[in-house]
Amino acid sequence: MVEWNKPVAVLGCGLIGESWAALFLAHGYDVQAWDPSPQVRLGFTARLERPLAQLVTLGCDPARRGRLQVAESLAEAVIGVGLVQENAPENIPLKQGLYAEIEAVVSADTIIASSTSALTWSELSPGMRNPQRLITAHPFNPPHLVPLVELYGISAAHLDSADGLYRSIGRKPVCLKKDAVGHIANRLASALWREAVHIVAEGIADVSEVDAALVHGPGLRWSVMGAHMTYHLGGGQEGMAHYLRHLGPSQVRRWASLGMPQLTEAVCQALISGVDKEAAGRSVSELEVQRDAQLIKALQARGAADGML
Protein backbone atom coordinates (compact mmCIF):
# COMPACT_ATOMS: atom_id res chain seq x y z
CA MET A 1 0.00 0.00 0.00
CA VAL A 2 1.17 3.49 -0.91
CA GLU A 3 2.29 5.65 1.98
CA TRP A 4 -0.18 8.50 1.98
CA ASN A 5 2.18 11.31 2.82
CA LYS A 6 1.23 13.35 -0.22
CA PRO A 7 -1.53 15.95 -0.35
CA VAL A 8 -4.89 15.16 -1.89
CA ALA A 9 -6.56 17.27 -4.59
CA VAL A 10 -10.27 18.04 -4.36
CA LEU A 11 -11.69 19.22 -7.69
CA GLY A 12 -15.16 20.76 -7.55
CA CYS A 13 -15.95 22.70 -4.40
CA GLY A 14 -19.71 22.07 -4.12
CA LEU A 15 -21.36 20.02 -1.36
CA ILE A 16 -19.52 16.79 -2.17
CA GLY A 17 -16.18 18.57 -2.51
CA GLU A 18 -16.75 20.26 0.86
CA SER A 19 -17.35 16.91 2.54
CA TRP A 20 -14.27 15.30 0.98
CA ALA A 21 -12.04 18.26 1.82
CA ALA A 22 -13.29 18.32 5.42
CA LEU A 23 -12.70 14.57 5.79
CA PHE A 24 -9.15 14.67 4.42
CA LEU A 25 -8.22 17.77 6.45
CA ALA A 26 -9.77 16.44 9.67
CA HIS A 27 -7.64 13.29 9.34
CA GLY A 28 -4.40 15.19 8.82
CA TYR A 29 -4.07 15.31 5.04
CA ASP A 30 -3.13 18.49 3.23
CA VAL A 31 -5.75 19.38 0.64
CA GLN A 32 -5.35 21.31 -2.61
CA ALA A 33 -8.80 22.36 -3.78
CA TRP A 34 -9.97 23.95 -6.99
CA ASP A 35 -13.25 24.91 -8.63
CA PRO A 36 -13.69 26.68 -11.98
CA SER A 37 -15.83 29.34 -10.29
CA PRO A 38 -13.80 32.03 -8.48
CA GLN A 39 -16.85 32.77 -6.32
CA VAL A 40 -17.16 29.14 -5.22
CA ARG A 41 -13.41 29.07 -4.47
CA LEU A 42 -13.69 32.25 -2.43
CA GLY A 43 -16.30 30.89 0.01
CA PHE A 44 -14.82 27.39 0.29
CA THR A 45 -12.74 27.78 3.45
CA ALA A 46 -15.67 29.25 5.37
CA ARG A 47 -18.04 26.53 4.17
CA LEU A 48 -15.74 23.86 5.61
CA GLU A 49 -16.31 25.11 9.15
CA ARG A 50 -19.55 23.19 9.72
CA PRO A 51 -18.37 19.78 8.45
CA LEU A 52 -15.03 20.22 10.24
CA ALA A 53 -16.81 21.00 13.50
CA GLN A 54 -19.02 17.92 13.04
CA LEU A 55 -15.93 15.77 12.52
CA VAL A 56 -14.44 17.15 15.75
CA THR A 57 -17.64 16.05 17.50
CA LEU A 58 -17.01 12.60 16.04
CA GLY A 59 -13.53 12.50 17.54
CA CYS A 60 -11.15 14.12 15.03
CA ASP A 61 -8.41 16.10 16.77
CA PRO A 62 -8.34 19.71 15.48
CA ALA A 63 -4.64 19.88 16.36
CA ARG A 64 -3.89 17.20 13.75
CA ARG A 65 -5.75 18.97 10.96
CA GLY A 66 -4.11 19.22 7.54
CA ARG A 67 -3.52 22.44 5.64
CA LEU A 68 -5.98 23.66 3.00
CA GLN A 69 -4.77 25.43 -0.11
CA VAL A 70 -7.40 26.77 -2.49
CA ALA A 71 -5.60 26.75 -5.84
CA GLU A 72 -6.03 29.27 -8.63
CA SER A 73 -5.85 26.64 -11.37
CA LEU A 74 -6.47 22.96 -11.89
CA ALA A 75 -2.77 22.38 -12.62
CA GLU A 76 -1.79 24.04 -9.36
CA ALA A 77 -4.31 21.93 -7.44
CA VAL A 78 -3.11 18.57 -8.72
CA ILE A 79 0.64 19.15 -8.60
CA GLY A 80 2.33 16.68 -6.25
CA VAL A 81 -0.82 14.92 -5.04
CA GLY A 82 -1.26 11.18 -4.47
CA LEU A 83 -4.96 11.19 -5.31
CA VAL A 84 -7.32 13.54 -7.11
CA GLN A 85 -10.91 13.40 -5.86
CA GLU A 86 -12.98 14.67 -8.77
CA ASN A 87 -16.44 16.09 -8.01
CA ALA A 88 -17.35 17.72 -11.31
CA PRO A 89 -20.89 17.78 -12.72
CA GLU A 90 -22.21 14.48 -14.15
CA ASN A 91 -21.10 15.21 -17.71
CA ILE A 92 -18.88 12.72 -19.54
CA PRO A 93 -17.02 15.09 -21.92
CA LEU A 94 -16.49 17.57 -19.09
CA LYS A 95 -14.99 14.93 -16.81
CA GLN A 96 -12.90 13.44 -19.63
CA GLY A 97 -11.55 16.91 -20.38
CA LEU A 98 -10.53 17.29 -16.75
CA TYR A 99 -8.80 13.89 -16.76
CA ALA A 100 -6.76 14.91 -19.80
CA GLU A 101 -5.68 18.11 -18.05
CA ILE A 102 -4.85 16.19 -14.89
CA GLU A 103 -2.87 13.48 -16.70
CA ALA A 104 -0.75 16.15 -18.37
CA VAL A 105 0.47 17.32 -14.96
CA VAL A 106 0.50 14.53 -12.36
CA SER A 107 3.04 11.79 -11.77
CA ALA A 108 2.64 8.23 -13.05
CA ASP A 109 1.24 6.80 -9.81
CA THR A 110 -1.38 9.47 -9.06
CA ILE A 111 -4.89 8.05 -8.73
CA ILE A 112 -7.87 9.89 -10.17
CA ALA A 113 -10.98 9.05 -8.14
CA SER A 114 -14.34 10.16 -9.47
CA SER A 115 -17.18 10.76 -6.99
CA THR A 116 -19.63 10.10 -9.83
CA SER A 117 -23.04 8.87 -8.81
CA ALA A 118 -24.77 8.45 -12.17
CA LEU A 119 -21.87 7.53 -14.46
CA THR A 120 -19.65 4.47 -14.64
CA TRP A 121 -15.96 3.76 -14.96
CA SER A 122 -16.56 2.36 -18.47
CA GLU A 123 -18.12 5.62 -19.59
CA LEU A 124 -15.42 7.79 -18.04
CA SER A 125 -12.17 5.95 -18.84
CA PRO A 126 -12.13 6.12 -22.69
CA GLY A 127 -9.52 8.53 -23.94
CA MET A 128 -7.31 8.38 -20.87
CA ARG A 129 -3.61 7.93 -21.37
CA ASN A 130 -3.53 5.58 -18.37
CA PRO A 131 -7.04 4.28 -17.56
CA GLN A 132 -5.57 2.09 -14.78
CA ARG A 133 -5.26 5.19 -12.65
CA LEU A 134 -8.98 5.97 -12.84
CA ILE A 135 -11.30 4.62 -10.17
CA THR A 136 -14.86 5.51 -9.33
CA ALA A 137 -15.18 6.31 -5.62
CA HIS A 138 -18.80 7.13 -4.96
CA PRO A 139 -19.61 8.56 -1.54
CA PHE A 140 -23.06 8.70 0.00
CA ASN A 141 -24.58 12.00 1.00
CA PRO A 142 -23.57 13.65 3.33
CA PRO A 143 -20.16 12.08 2.63
CA HIS A 144 -18.39 13.33 5.75
CA LEU A 145 -21.00 11.56 7.92
CA VAL A 146 -22.14 8.51 5.95
CA PRO A 147 -19.14 6.15 5.86
CA LEU A 148 -19.80 4.29 2.60
CA VAL A 149 -17.53 4.75 -0.44
CA GLU A 150 -18.19 2.47 -3.42
CA LEU A 151 -15.10 1.65 -5.45
CA TYR A 152 -14.59 0.32 -8.94
CA GLY A 153 -11.54 0.23 -11.15
CA ILE A 154 -9.36 -2.16 -13.14
CA SER A 155 -6.10 -1.90 -11.19
CA ALA A 156 -6.06 -3.97 -8.02
CA ALA A 157 -3.02 -2.05 -6.79
CA HIS A 158 -4.73 1.33 -7.20
CA LEU A 159 -7.92 0.02 -5.59
CA ASP A 160 -5.94 -1.32 -2.62
CA SER A 161 -4.18 1.93 -2.29
CA ALA A 162 -7.39 3.99 -2.42
CA ASP A 163 -9.07 1.57 0.00
CA GLY A 164 -6.27 2.24 2.48
CA LEU A 165 -6.55 5.99 2.04
CA TYR A 166 -10.33 6.02 2.52
CA ARG A 167 -10.12 3.77 5.59
CA SER A 168 -7.56 6.16 7.05
CA ILE A 169 -10.20 8.91 6.93
CA GLY A 170 -12.83 6.76 8.65
CA ARG A 171 -14.63 5.60 5.51
CA LYS A 172 -15.98 2.10 4.83
CA PRO A 173 -15.04 1.36 1.22
CA VAL A 174 -16.87 -1.41 -0.60
CA CYS A 175 -15.50 -2.80 -3.84
CA LEU A 176 -17.58 -3.76 -6.87
CA LYS A 177 -16.52 -6.73 -8.98
CA LYS A 178 -18.22 -5.30 -12.07
CA ASP A 179 -18.95 -1.81 -13.24
CA ALA A 180 -22.66 -1.07 -12.66
CA VAL A 181 -24.92 1.96 -13.08
CA GLY A 182 -25.89 3.17 -9.61
CA HIS A 183 -23.11 1.08 -8.06
CA ILE A 184 -24.69 -0.89 -5.16
CA ALA A 185 -26.28 1.59 -2.76
CA ASN A 186 -28.19 3.72 -5.25
CA ARG A 187 -29.53 0.58 -6.91
CA LEU A 188 -30.81 -0.60 -3.52
CA ALA A 189 -32.18 2.86 -2.70
CA SER A 190 -33.87 3.12 -6.07
CA ALA A 191 -35.46 -0.32 -5.71
CA LEU A 192 -36.79 0.57 -2.29
CA TRP A 193 -38.06 3.98 -3.38
CA ARG A 194 -39.89 2.47 -6.34
CA GLU A 195 -41.96 0.41 -3.91
CA ALA A 196 -42.30 3.38 -1.53
CA VAL A 197 -43.75 5.41 -4.43
CA HIS A 198 -46.01 2.51 -5.39
CA ILE A 199 -47.42 2.33 -1.85
CA VAL A 200 -48.30 6.04 -2.02
CA ALA A 201 -49.60 5.80 -5.60
CA GLU A 202 -51.87 2.89 -4.67
CA GLY A 203 -53.22 4.69 -1.62
CA ILE A 204 -51.94 2.00 0.76
CA ALA A 205 -50.30 4.58 3.04
CA ASP A 206 -49.30 8.25 3.13
CA VAL A 207 -45.77 9.53 2.51
CA SER A 208 -45.14 10.20 6.19
CA GLU A 209 -46.39 6.76 7.23
CA VAL A 210 -44.14 5.06 4.68
CA ASP A 211 -41.17 7.05 5.95
CA ALA A 212 -42.03 6.29 9.58
CA ALA A 213 -42.36 2.58 8.81
CA LEU A 214 -38.89 2.61 7.23
CA VAL A 215 -37.16 4.62 9.97
CA HIS A 216 -38.71 2.67 12.86
CA GLY A 217 -38.54 -0.71 11.11
CA PRO A 218 -36.19 -1.94 8.37
CA GLY A 219 -34.10 1.26 8.29
CA LEU A 220 -33.16 0.89 11.93
CA ARG A 221 -32.35 -2.79 11.41
CA TRP A 222 -30.37 -2.16 8.21
CA SER A 223 -28.26 0.35 10.12
CA VAL A 224 -26.81 -2.58 12.06
CA MET A 225 -27.29 -5.59 9.74
CA GLY A 226 -27.44 -6.04 5.98
CA ALA A 227 -30.39 -7.41 4.03
CA HIS A 228 -28.78 -10.74 3.17
CA MET A 229 -27.70 -11.34 6.77
CA THR A 230 -31.20 -10.41 7.98
CA TYR A 231 -32.72 -13.22 5.91
CA HIS A 232 -29.97 -15.53 7.18
CA LEU A 233 -31.25 -14.84 10.70
CA GLY A 234 -34.81 -15.20 9.40
CA GLY A 235 -34.01 -18.83 8.65
CA GLY A 236 -33.41 -19.76 12.29
CA GLN A 237 -30.43 -21.85 13.35
CA GLU A 238 -29.99 -23.24 9.81
CA GLY A 239 -29.87 -19.75 8.39
CA MET A 240 -30.09 -18.76 4.74
CA ALA A 241 -30.28 -22.36 3.43
CA HIS A 242 -33.38 -22.97 5.55
CA TYR A 243 -34.84 -19.57 4.66
CA LEU A 244 -34.46 -20.12 0.91
CA ARG A 245 -35.85 -23.66 1.06
CA HIS A 246 -38.91 -22.73 3.11
CA LEU A 247 -39.59 -19.07 2.34
CA GLY A 248 -37.81 -18.56 -0.99
CA PRO A 249 -40.97 -19.34 -3.00
CA SER A 250 -43.03 -16.85 -0.98
CA GLN A 251 -40.38 -14.18 -1.57
CA VAL A 252 -40.53 -14.84 -5.31
CA ARG A 253 -44.32 -14.42 -5.16
CA ARG A 254 -43.90 -11.21 -3.15
CA TRP A 255 -41.42 -9.90 -5.74
CA ALA A 256 -43.99 -10.52 -8.45
CA SER A 257 -46.54 -8.46 -6.50
CA LEU A 258 -44.30 -5.39 -6.12
CA GLY A 259 -45.23 -2.23 -7.97
CA MET A 260 -43.99 -0.49 -11.09
CA PRO A 261 -45.27 3.04 -10.46
CA GLN A 262 -45.23 5.85 -13.01
CA LEU A 263 -44.35 9.36 -11.94
CA THR A 264 -47.61 10.80 -13.23
CA GLU A 265 -48.71 14.31 -12.33
CA ALA A 266 -51.05 12.89 -9.67
CA VAL A 267 -48.33 10.71 -8.13
CA CYS A 268 -45.87 13.62 -8.14
CA GLN A 269 -48.45 15.81 -6.42
CA ALA A 270 -49.06 13.14 -3.77
CA LEU A 271 -45.31 12.90 -3.12
CA ILE A 272 -44.82 16.68 -2.98
CA SER A 273 -47.77 17.33 -0.67
CA GLY A 274 -46.85 14.26 1.39
CA VAL A 275 -43.30 15.41 2.15
CA ASP A 276 -44.57 18.95 2.75
CA LYS A 277 -46.87 17.56 5.43
CA GLU A 278 -44.05 15.44 6.85
CA ALA A 279 -41.64 18.41 6.86
CA ALA A 280 -44.24 20.33 8.93
CA GLY A 281 -42.88 23.73 8.00
CA ARG A 282 -39.18 22.89 8.28
CA SER A 283 -37.01 24.08 5.39
CA VAL A 284 -34.62 21.73 3.61
CA SER A 285 -31.73 23.44 5.46
CA GLU A 286 -33.39 22.84 8.82
CA LEU A 287 -34.04 19.21 7.91
CA GLU A 288 -30.38 18.80 6.92
CA VAL A 289 -29.22 20.14 10.28
CA GLN A 290 -31.54 17.70 12.07
CA ARG A 291 -30.47 14.81 9.84
CA ASP A 292 -26.80 15.53 10.52
CA ALA A 293 -27.39 15.72 14.28
CA GLN A 294 -29.17 12.34 14.23
CA LEU A 295 -26.50 10.79 12.00
CA ILE A 296 -23.79 11.96 14.39
CA LYS A 297 -25.63 10.35 17.31
CA ALA A 298 -26.04 7.12 15.33
CA LEU A 299 -22.33 7.11 14.43
CA GLN A 300 -21.33 7.74 18.03
CA ALA A 301 -23.51 4.79 19.08
CA ARG A 302 -21.70 2.49 16.68
CA GLY A 303 -18.50 3.17 18.55
CA ALA A 304 -15.91 0.46 18.79
CA ALA A 305 -18.16 -2.16 17.21
CA ASP A 306 -17.90 -0.19 13.99
CA GLY A 307 -21.58 -0.50 13.30
CA MET A 308 -21.62 -3.74 11.43
CA LEU A 309 -21.98 -7.30 12.61
Next chain:
Amino acid sequence: MVEWNKPVAVLGCGLIGESWAALFLAHGYDVQAWDPSPQVRLGFTARLERPLAQLVTLGCDPARRGRLQVAESLAEAVIGVGLVQENAPENIPLKQGLYAEIEAVVSADTIIASSTSALTWSELSPGMRNPQRLITAHPFNPPHLVPLVELYGISAAHLDSADGLYRSIGRKPVCLKKDAVGHIANRLASALWREAVHIVAEGIADVSEVDAALVHGPGLRWSVMGAHMTYHLGGGQEGMAHYLRHLGPSQVRRWASLGMPQLTEAVCQALISGVDKEAAGRSVSELEVQRDAQLIKALQARGAADGML
Protein backbone atom coordinates in the same frame (compact mmCIF):
# COMPACT_ATOMS: atom_id res chain seq x y z
CA MET B 1 -59.14 6.44 23.87
CA VAL B 2 -59.71 3.38 26.06
CA GLU B 3 -58.04 3.45 29.44
CA TRP B 4 -55.67 0.53 29.31
CA ASN B 5 -56.11 -0.77 32.83
CA LYS B 6 -57.00 -4.27 31.73
CA PRO B 7 -54.53 -7.09 31.21
CA VAL B 8 -53.39 -8.09 27.72
CA ALA B 9 -53.53 -11.62 26.33
CA VAL B 10 -50.58 -13.00 24.37
CA LEU B 11 -51.52 -16.06 22.34
CA GLY B 12 -48.65 -18.06 20.91
CA CYS B 13 -45.51 -18.14 23.02
CA GLY B 14 -42.84 -18.37 20.33
CA LEU B 15 -40.32 -15.62 19.54
CA ILE B 16 -42.92 -12.99 18.64
CA GLY B 17 -45.07 -13.83 21.65
CA GLU B 18 -42.01 -13.54 23.89
CA SER B 19 -41.27 -10.06 22.59
CA TRP B 20 -44.86 -8.86 23.00
CA ALA B 21 -45.15 -10.30 26.50
CA ALA B 22 -41.86 -8.71 27.55
CA LEU B 23 -42.91 -5.33 26.14
CA PHE B 24 -46.29 -5.31 27.86
CA LEU B 25 -44.86 -6.52 31.17
CA ALA B 26 -41.93 -4.09 31.10
CA HIS B 27 -44.38 -1.21 30.68
CA GLY B 28 -46.56 -2.26 33.59
CA TYR B 29 -49.30 -4.30 31.92
CA ASP B 30 -50.40 -7.63 33.31
CA VAL B 31 -50.09 -10.36 30.68
CA GLN B 32 -52.08 -13.56 30.31
CA ALA B 33 -50.19 -15.85 27.94
CA TRP B 34 -51.14 -19.12 26.36
CA ASP B 35 -49.70 -21.55 23.82
CA PRO B 36 -51.23 -24.88 22.74
CA SER B 37 -47.95 -26.65 23.59
CA PRO B 38 -47.54 -27.40 27.33
CA GLN B 39 -43.77 -27.56 26.79
CA VAL B 40 -43.67 -24.09 25.23
CA ARG B 41 -45.81 -22.73 28.09
CA LEU B 42 -43.50 -24.31 30.64
CA GLY B 43 -40.37 -22.53 29.43
CA PHE B 44 -42.05 -19.17 28.70
CA THR B 45 -41.31 -17.32 31.93
CA ALA B 46 -37.61 -18.16 31.74
CA ARG B 47 -37.40 -17.15 28.08
CA LEU B 48 -38.68 -13.69 28.94
CA GLU B 49 -35.61 -12.95 31.05
CA ARG B 50 -33.42 -11.85 28.17
CA PRO B 51 -35.91 -9.46 26.49
CA LEU B 52 -36.95 -8.09 29.89
CA ALA B 53 -33.33 -7.40 30.79
CA GLN B 54 -32.80 -5.67 27.41
CA LEU B 55 -35.83 -3.47 28.08
CA VAL B 56 -34.39 -2.51 31.48
CA THR B 57 -31.22 -1.45 29.65
CA LEU B 58 -33.46 0.72 27.49
CA GLY B 59 -34.93 2.42 30.54
CA CYS B 60 -37.90 0.33 31.68
CA ASP B 61 -38.19 0.29 35.48
CA PRO B 62 -38.25 -3.32 36.78
CA ALA B 63 -40.24 -2.11 39.81
CA ARG B 64 -43.14 -1.14 37.54
CA ARG B 65 -43.26 -4.51 35.79
CA GLY B 66 -46.65 -6.17 35.27
CA ARG B 67 -47.58 -9.65 36.38
CA LEU B 68 -47.32 -12.63 34.04
CA GLN B 69 -49.84 -15.44 34.19
CA VAL B 70 -49.26 -18.41 31.90
CA ALA B 71 -52.77 -19.77 31.39
CA GLU B 72 -53.73 -23.41 30.97
CA SER B 73 -56.32 -22.70 28.29
CA LEU B 74 -57.12 -20.11 25.66
CA ALA B 75 -60.35 -19.18 27.45
CA GLU B 76 -58.46 -18.56 30.70
CA ALA B 77 -55.91 -16.39 28.86
CA VAL B 78 -58.40 -14.07 27.21
CA ILE B 79 -60.81 -13.59 30.10
CA GLY B 80 -61.02 -9.95 31.14
CA VAL B 81 -58.41 -8.61 28.70
CA GLY B 82 -58.62 -5.37 26.70
CA LEU B 83 -56.57 -6.68 23.80
CA VAL B 84 -55.57 -10.12 22.54
CA GLN B 85 -52.22 -10.16 20.71
CA GLU B 86 -52.42 -13.23 18.48
CA ASN B 87 -49.15 -14.80 17.30
CA ALA B 88 -50.35 -18.11 15.88
CA PRO B 89 -48.79 -19.75 12.79
CA GLU B 90 -49.61 -18.14 9.41
CA ASN B 91 -52.59 -20.37 8.71
CA ILE B 92 -55.97 -18.81 7.94
CA PRO B 93 -58.31 -21.57 9.21
CA LEU B 94 -56.20 -21.94 12.36
CA LYS B 95 -56.35 -18.22 13.13
CA GLN B 96 -60.06 -18.03 12.29
CA GLY B 97 -60.70 -20.95 14.65
CA LEU B 98 -58.88 -19.06 17.41
CA TYR B 99 -60.91 -15.90 16.76
CA ALA B 100 -64.15 -17.89 17.11
CA GLU B 101 -62.96 -19.28 20.43
CA ILE B 102 -61.88 -15.83 21.60
CA GLU B 103 -65.11 -14.14 20.54
CA ALA B 104 -67.09 -16.70 22.53
CA VAL B 105 -65.38 -15.54 25.73
CA VAL B 106 -64.34 -11.87 25.60
CA SER B 107 -66.39 -8.75 26.16
CA ALA B 108 -67.78 -6.64 23.34
CA ASP B 109 -64.99 -4.07 23.30
CA THR B 110 -62.00 -6.45 23.36
CA ILE B 111 -59.66 -5.93 20.41
CA ILE B 112 -58.09 -8.91 18.65
CA ALA B 113 -54.75 -7.86 17.16
CA SER B 114 -53.02 -10.28 14.81
CA SER B 115 -49.22 -10.11 14.50
CA THR B 116 -49.55 -11.66 11.06
CA SER B 117 -46.76 -10.92 8.64
CA ALA B 118 -47.90 -12.80 5.52
CA LEU B 119 -51.70 -12.58 5.80
CA THR B 120 -54.09 -9.65 5.55
CA TRP B 121 -57.08 -8.38 7.48
CA SER B 122 -59.34 -9.26 4.53
CA GLU B 123 -58.21 -12.88 4.65
CA LEU B 124 -58.56 -13.18 8.41
CA SER B 125 -61.81 -11.35 9.18
CA PRO B 126 -64.39 -13.53 7.32
CA GLY B 127 -66.48 -15.56 9.71
CA MET B 128 -66.01 -13.26 12.69
CA ARG B 129 -69.06 -12.30 14.68
CA ASN B 130 -67.67 -8.77 15.04
CA PRO B 131 -64.98 -8.10 12.41
CA GLN B 132 -64.67 -4.49 13.66
CA ARG B 133 -62.71 -5.77 16.62
CA LEU B 134 -60.03 -7.40 14.45
CA ILE B 135 -56.94 -5.42 13.55
CA THR B 136 -53.67 -6.52 12.07
CA ALA B 137 -50.77 -5.27 14.19
CA HIS B 138 -47.58 -6.44 12.53
CA PRO B 139 -44.38 -5.98 14.54
CA PHE B 140 -40.89 -6.08 13.08
CA ASN B 141 -38.36 -8.58 14.35
CA PRO B 142 -37.14 -8.44 17.09
CA PRO B 143 -40.37 -6.73 18.19
CA HIS B 144 -39.22 -5.68 21.65
CA LEU B 145 -36.35 -3.71 20.08
CA VAL B 146 -37.60 -2.54 16.66
CA PRO B 147 -40.34 0.04 17.39
CA LEU B 148 -42.48 -0.36 14.26
CA VAL B 149 -46.00 -1.82 14.48
CA GLU B 150 -48.08 -1.71 11.27
CA LEU B 151 -51.81 -1.39 11.87
CA TYR B 152 -54.81 -2.05 9.68
CA GLY B 153 -58.48 -2.45 10.55
CA ILE B 154 -61.90 -1.05 9.71
CA SER B 155 -62.83 0.54 13.04
CA ALA B 156 -61.22 3.94 13.58
CA ALA B 157 -62.07 3.73 17.29
CA HIS B 158 -60.35 0.38 17.72
CA LEU B 159 -57.33 1.54 15.71
CA ASP B 160 -57.04 4.70 17.85
CA SER B 161 -57.29 2.64 20.95
CA ALA B 162 -54.64 0.14 19.82
CA ASP B 163 -52.42 2.99 18.65
CA GLY B 164 -52.55 4.44 22.16
CA LEU B 165 -51.76 1.09 23.75
CA TYR B 166 -48.78 0.44 21.47
CA ARG B 167 -47.42 3.96 22.01
CA SER B 168 -47.66 3.39 25.75
CA ILE B 169 -45.24 0.46 25.38
CA GLY B 170 -42.75 2.51 23.37
CA ARG B 171 -43.85 1.35 19.92
CA LYS B 172 -44.18 3.53 16.80
CA PRO B 173 -47.44 2.43 15.19
CA VAL B 174 -48.03 3.27 11.54
CA CYS B 175 -51.50 3.01 10.04
CA LEU B 176 -52.30 1.66 6.57
CA LYS B 177 -55.17 3.20 4.62
CA LYS B 178 -55.69 -0.01 2.64
CA ASP B 179 -55.13 -3.64 3.40
CA ALA B 180 -51.95 -4.82 1.62
CA VAL B 181 -49.95 -8.04 1.50
CA GLY B 182 -46.65 -7.40 3.27
CA HIS B 183 -48.05 -4.20 4.84
CA ILE B 184 -45.47 -1.43 4.22
CA ALA B 185 -42.16 -2.54 5.72
CA ASN B 186 -41.99 -6.05 4.29
CA ARG B 187 -42.89 -4.70 0.86
CA LEU B 188 -39.99 -2.24 1.12
CA ALA B 189 -37.67 -4.94 2.47
CA SER B 190 -38.68 -7.34 -0.26
CA ALA B 191 -38.13 -4.73 -2.98
CA LEU B 192 -34.69 -3.93 -1.63
CA TRP B 193 -33.73 -7.59 -1.23
CA ARG B 194 -34.78 -8.38 -4.80
CA GLU B 195 -32.18 -5.89 -6.02
CA ALA B 196 -29.65 -7.12 -3.44
CA VAL B 197 -30.09 -10.65 -4.82
CA HIS B 198 -29.83 -9.34 -8.39
CA ILE B 199 -26.51 -7.64 -7.60
CA VAL B 200 -25.12 -10.96 -6.29
CA ALA B 201 -26.67 -12.98 -9.14
CA GLU B 202 -25.12 -10.66 -11.75
CA GLY B 203 -21.71 -10.81 -10.11
CA ILE B 204 -21.65 -7.05 -9.45
CA ALA B 205 -20.68 -7.55 -5.80
CA ASP B 206 -20.45 -10.24 -3.13
CA VAL B 207 -23.04 -10.78 -0.40
CA SER B 208 -20.85 -9.21 2.29
CA GLU B 209 -20.09 -6.15 0.15
CA VAL B 210 -23.79 -5.60 -0.57
CA ASP B 211 -24.55 -5.85 3.14
CA ALA B 212 -21.69 -3.50 4.04
CA ALA B 213 -22.84 -0.97 1.43
CA LEU B 214 -26.33 -1.03 2.96
CA VAL B 215 -25.25 -0.77 6.60
CA HIS B 216 -22.67 1.98 6.01
CA GLY B 217 -24.78 3.84 3.44
CA PRO B 218 -28.55 3.93 2.94
CA GLY B 219 -29.33 1.77 5.99
CA LEU B 220 -27.63 4.24 8.31
CA ARG B 221 -29.42 7.14 6.62
CA TRP B 222 -32.82 5.39 6.64
CA SER B 223 -32.41 4.87 10.38
CA VAL B 224 -32.84 8.63 10.78
CA MET B 225 -34.77 9.73 7.66
CA GLY B 226 -37.28 8.03 5.37
CA ALA B 227 -36.85 7.41 1.65
CA HIS B 228 -39.33 10.06 0.53
CA MET B 229 -37.81 12.72 2.78
CA THR B 230 -34.34 11.77 1.56
CA TYR B 231 -35.31 12.59 -2.04
CA HIS B 232 -36.94 15.80 -0.76
CA LEU B 233 -33.51 16.81 0.55
CA GLY B 234 -31.96 15.57 -2.68
CA GLY B 235 -33.88 18.30 -4.46
CA GLY B 236 -32.07 21.13 -2.70
CA GLN B 237 -33.94 24.12 -1.27
CA GLU B 238 -36.95 23.45 -3.52
CA GLY B 239 -37.19 19.88 -2.31
CA MET B 240 -39.25 17.08 -3.82
CA ALA B 241 -40.83 19.26 -6.54
CA HIS B 242 -37.37 20.15 -7.86
CA TYR B 243 -36.15 16.58 -7.48
CA LEU B 244 -39.05 15.11 -9.45
CA ARG B 245 -38.81 17.74 -12.19
CA HIS B 246 -35.06 17.35 -12.70
CA LEU B 247 -34.25 13.82 -11.58
CA GLY B 248 -37.60 12.05 -11.84
CA PRO B 249 -36.92 10.87 -15.40
CA SER B 250 -33.52 9.44 -14.43
CA GLN B 251 -35.15 7.57 -11.52
CA VAL B 252 -37.71 6.08 -13.91
CA ARG B 253 -34.84 4.94 -16.16
CA ARG B 254 -33.03 3.49 -13.12
CA TRP B 255 -36.20 1.64 -12.09
CA ALA B 256 -36.36 0.08 -15.55
CA SER B 257 -32.77 -1.16 -15.15
CA LEU B 258 -33.37 -2.92 -11.82
CA GLY B 259 -33.22 -6.69 -11.71
CA MET B 260 -35.77 -9.48 -11.56
CA PRO B 261 -33.63 -12.32 -10.20
CA GLN B 262 -34.69 -15.94 -10.01
CA LEU B 263 -33.77 -18.02 -6.98
CA THR B 264 -32.00 -20.64 -9.09
CA GLU B 265 -29.79 -23.27 -7.49
CA ALA B 266 -26.70 -21.23 -8.42
CA VAL B 267 -28.09 -18.01 -6.97
CA CYS B 268 -29.14 -19.80 -3.78
CA GLN B 269 -25.65 -21.27 -3.45
CA ALA B 270 -24.09 -17.83 -3.92
CA LEU B 271 -26.35 -16.41 -1.19
CA ILE B 272 -25.70 -19.29 1.21
CA SER B 273 -21.93 -19.27 0.77
CA GLY B 274 -21.92 -15.48 0.83
CA VAL B 275 -23.63 -15.16 4.21
CA ASP B 276 -21.50 -18.02 5.55
CA LYS B 277 -18.42 -16.01 4.65
CA GLU B 278 -19.93 -12.87 6.14
CA ALA B 279 -20.91 -14.70 9.34
CA ALA B 280 -17.25 -15.77 9.70
CA GLY B 281 -18.02 -18.72 11.95
CA ARG B 282 -20.64 -17.00 14.12
CA SER B 283 -23.82 -19.00 14.73
CA VAL B 284 -27.25 -17.47 14.16
CA SER B 285 -27.65 -17.19 17.96
CA GLU B 286 -24.37 -15.31 18.25
CA LEU B 287 -25.38 -12.99 15.42
CA GLU B 288 -28.72 -12.32 17.15
CA VAL B 289 -26.95 -11.36 20.35
CA GLN B 290 -24.70 -8.97 18.42
CA ARG B 291 -27.64 -7.55 16.46
CA ASP B 292 -29.58 -6.92 19.65
CA ALA B 293 -26.61 -5.20 21.29
CA GLN B 294 -26.19 -2.89 18.28
CA LEU B 295 -29.93 -2.19 18.09
CA ILE B 296 -29.95 -1.24 21.77
CA LYS B 297 -27.07 1.19 21.17
CA ALA B 298 -28.87 2.66 18.16
CA LEU B 299 -32.10 3.07 20.17
CA GLN B 300 -30.23 4.71 23.03
CA ALA B 301 -28.67 7.14 20.55
CA ARG B 302 -32.11 8.18 19.29
CA GLY B 303 -32.93 9.37 22.76
CA ALA B 304 -35.18 12.35 23.17
CA ALA B 305 -35.31 13.07 19.44
CA ASP B 306 -37.18 9.80 19.02
CA GLY B 307 -35.14 8.82 16.03
CA MET B 308 -37.16 10.45 13.31
CA LEU B 309 -36.96 13.89 11.80
